Amino acid sequence: MKIISGKIIKPQKVVIYGPEGIGKSTFAAQFPKPLFIDTEGSTSHLEVDRLPRPTSWQMLRQYIKDLKGDTMGYRTLVIDTADWAERLCEEAVCQKYNKEGLETFGYGKGYTYVKEEFGRMLDGLSDLIDAGMNVVLTAHSIIRKFELPEETGAYDRYELKLGNKAGNQCAALAKEWADMVLFANYKEIVITSKDGKKKVSGGQRVMHTLHNPCWDAKNRHNLPEELPFDYVQIAQCIPSKETAKKTIPAPAEPPAPPEQPKEEPVPVSDDGIPKALADLMAANNVTAQDIQQAVAHKGYFPADMPLKDYPNDFVMGCLVGAFPQMLKVIQDLKKVPF
Structure with a gap:
């Protein structure tokens, strides 16, 4: 068995989500040498390299497969956005089973098929990690009411805009798959005036890196809980060069055995007996x-x-x-x- 010790430096799987217009695409464009798959056509204002907009789920999967064979020198693949990619996935599932929509499958089967197909795409993206590419998924956020079973009342919670129906687990798959889940939002401050009226001010863009009851986030790099929404804040976590996985060096040739001392001749008697x-x-x-x-x-x-x-x-x-x-x-x- 081969034992791997210490940290393994490898490309990162990152999910960035937040409200529309906060700058998710601009943030992703700062990753090392990115290549965009623009599923919603929102990167026309950015100076980035992109593949033609995929018109089908099969076309998106083919892009990923081709990059696995040849990364063309790119170090990051950005899928912008994952929720629009999910739409392509849903269309492909309906076409495959000749259904008008996911609801017509019955008993949540349609959403199960989408989850399985979306999981296969994430597996393909993991192969790009092995090929030396970072992978970034951007997504929109959605606010949902959340209720704790043992408590009364409810509160708003930001979640990935994946799988609007309860039976769809694409959001859970994406969060499990990622090394970092970053939630970008505006930091607003509520100020109470002298007359008791409240108003909201601020609007600084921040990103949250740890889980909170009001949003999903995680990281494996001991980042602070809240950071300015700026790529330089996480740049140290992203390999900037084409660094493949840390591999175990081939075992060295065993050292030559020490030279054995020459045996002294055993004295013998006249008849040849020692x-x-x-x-x-x-x-x-x-x-x-x-x-x-x-x-x-x-x-x-x-x-x-x-x-x-x-x-x-x-x-x-x-x-x-x-x-x-x-x-x-x-x-x-x-x-x-x-």
């Missing part, structure tokens, strides 16, 4: 034939194999090093009557 063994044999009145019979009895070597042909490590380890045990085997064999 001298250490010959001395023990002489001291205990043991003959070469006694050793050969004991070695054969233990199953080490044949009985007719000359003592001088035994390997040195066997002689020094088993015969010399364990001579008392070998001597007992010899003595036991001599007690056996033939």
Whole structure:
């Protein structure tokens, strides 16, 4: 198994949503070398590179597939906007099943088909991450009434304008898929005058990076909860060069084993038997034939194999090093009557 340690630097998957006209497209245009797929035709005022507006879901999917094979040097793909791309997805599903609309499927099946098809597009976009491209989805926001089951009352909540029907989970898929979900909005201040009347002022553009009961947002870079809606605020989180995933280097060639010291020649007697063994044999009145019979009895070597042909490590380890045990085997064999 290969173990990957530490941080992995890779392109980012970013979802940017907010009210119309706040500058989502302009914000996305500041990502490294972007290429736009303009599904709603709203980038004509921007100096950006774009593909022809897709007129079908199949055309949009083909763009993504082609970029996977060749990014053409672009480092960011921007789909502007995801909610208009979802419209193409819905049309494709209805055409496939010959239905006039999603409601005619019954039992929410149409929305399930849209969710599955939208998920396949997100899988294709993840392949672009592996190819070295950042992916940015812009989307409009919508305000919905939200009620907590255990509480009374309700409050307004900003959400992605994906899947206006409860059965559609495209918004949930997009939020799970993304590394960053940024909610852009205007920061307004309510001022109470001396006569008790309230008025709203301000209007500074900000982006929220963390979840709040009133909106969805997240990031994995420890960003502050609120930042000015300016690309420089997140630039450090976006790889500016074509940095593929941090990969594990190929395992290095194993180091050469240390040179073993040369074995010193074992001194031998005149008849070729190592001298250490010959001395023990002489001291205990043991003959070469006694050793050969004991070695054969233990199953080490044949009985007719000359003592001088035994390997040195066997002689020094088993015969010399364990001579008392070998001597007992010899003595036991001599007690056996033939």
